[in-house]
Amino acid sequence: xxxxxxxxxxxxxxxxxxxxxxxxxxxxxxxxxxxxxxxxxxxxxxxxxxxxxxxxxxxxxxxxxxxxxxxxxxxxxxxxxxxxxxxxxxxxxxxxxxxxxxxxxxxxxxxxxxxxxxxxxxxxxxxxxxxxxxxxxxxxxxxxxxxxxxxxxxxxxxxxxxxxxxxxxxxxxxxxxxxxxxxxxxxxxxxxxxxxxxxxxxxxxxxxxxxxxxxxxxxxxxxxxxxxxxxxxxxxxxxxxxxxxxxxxxxxxxxxxxxxxxxxxxxxxxxxxxxxxxxxxxxxxxxxxxxxxxxxxxxxxxxxxxxxxxxxxxxxxxxxxxxxxxxxxxxxxxxxxxxxxxxxxxx
Ligand SMILES: [Zn+2]
Numbered sequence: 001x002x003x004x005x006x007x008x009x010x011x012x013x014x015x016x017x018x019x020x021x022x023x024x025x026x027x028x029x030x031x032x033x034x035x036x037x038x039x040x041x042x043x044x045x046x047x048x049x050x051x052x053x054x055x056x057x058x059x060x061x062x063x064x065x066x067x068x069x070x071x072x073x074x075x076x077x078x079x080x081x082x083x084x085x086x087x088x089x090x091x092x093x094x095x096x097x098x099x100x101x102x103x104x105x106x107x108x109x110x111x112x113x114x115x116x117x118x119x120x121x122x123x124x125x126x127x128x129x130x131x132x133x134x135x136x137x138x139x140x141x142x143x144x145x146x147x148x149x150x151x152x153x154x155x156x157x158x159x160x161x162x163x164x165x166x167x168x169x170x171x172x173x174x175x176x177x178x179x180x181x182x183x184x185x186x187x188x189x190x191x192x193x194x195x196x197x198x199x200x201x202x203x204x205x206x207x208x209x210x211x212x213x214x215x216x217x218x219x220x221x222x223x224x225x226x227x228x229x230x231x232x233x234x235x236x237x238x239x240x241x242x243x244x245x246x247x248x249x250x251x252x253x254x255x256x257x258x259x260x261x262x263x264x265x266x267x268x269x270x271x272x273x274x275x276x277x278x279x280x281x282x283x284x285x286x287x288x289x290x291x292x293x294x295x296x297x298x299x300x301x302x303x304x305x306x307x308x309x310x311x312x313x314x315x316x317x318x319x320x321x322x323x324x325x326x327x328x329x330x331x332x333x334x335x336x337x338x339x340x341x342x343x344x345x346x347x
Pocket of ligand 1: 265266267268269270271272273279280281282283284285286287
């Protein structure tokens with residue numbers, strides 16, 4: 001017994017433990033030999049030695065199991081020590097990058113709208129013609145389609161489809177509003193930020209791919225006053241508290257009445273001048289066109305299964321790129337797409 005205990009104390013790994021187990025409890029082990037000899041003993045000796053031998057066997061097994069657990073714990077402790085990572089070690093952090101100004105502006109807007117009780121909705125960038133145009137009161141022969149002309153999915157895919165089912169890259173995030181209304185859950189209070197595409201001649205304010213944020217509120221008794229309050233509150237929070245909004249009458253197929261919404265220029269504080277020179281951001285007008293808005297057209301509500309006599313709603317949209325330019329004082333929103341590190345690193 002004491003031999004066994006001494007040997008067990010010296011064991012430090014699994015292989016040695018197996019060897020010891022075999023030495024004592026194996027087919028040709030020491031204990032096996034004792035137990036085998038028991039049958040030749042007198043009845044008296046059988047009782048004492050036999051019982052003793054069996055007790056020893058149980059004790060050996062218990063001790064071996066305990067040692068196995070100790071070895072396992074020691075192995076894992078060693079792995080932990082070998083693979084430890086010092087998170088406080090200094091590592092050069094240059095060029096790790098950060099959020100793009102457009103993402104940053106989008107998240108600022110999302111936070112403001114969420115604080116006003118809006119939910120965020122998302123939708124596919126490849127849309128059907130029906131959701132991108134027809135359901136928004138823009139049928140195939142409507143002149144407004146020219147404004148939103150976009151990139152169509154290849155003829156190979158579209159050639160066998162019905163006219164409403166043809167696929168295109170979405171020219172606005174408005175299809176998300178249609179999808180939300182079709183769910184049939186009222187009231188609706190959502191924003192839909194996302195990427196959109198248009199066939200555009202590129203200049204300082206136009207790119208063929210840009211980011212929009214559109215919003216939609218539908219419920220009982222929703223008015224144009226609610227729309228004005230919402231946009232005024234959001235722009236004051238996003239830009240600064242003295243920001244002014246100017247609504248100009250406009251025409252959109254999906255809203256009636258409709259308005260273009262200008263915001264007082266942040267660069268010249270609406271004065272049109274910066275250091276006694278004309279402000280280039282707003283062409284010295286003091287206003288920058290950032291949003292469009294209006295009351296949802298009854299046709300659009302009806303086609304989405306909403307009773308326009310009982311419910312009304314407003315919708316609005318904004319160019320996140322242009323808002324980012326205003327928020328961060330950048331003179332052209334196109335610069336955000338030119339991968340200029342010197343520009344992006346400033347935010
Ligand atoms: Zn200005």
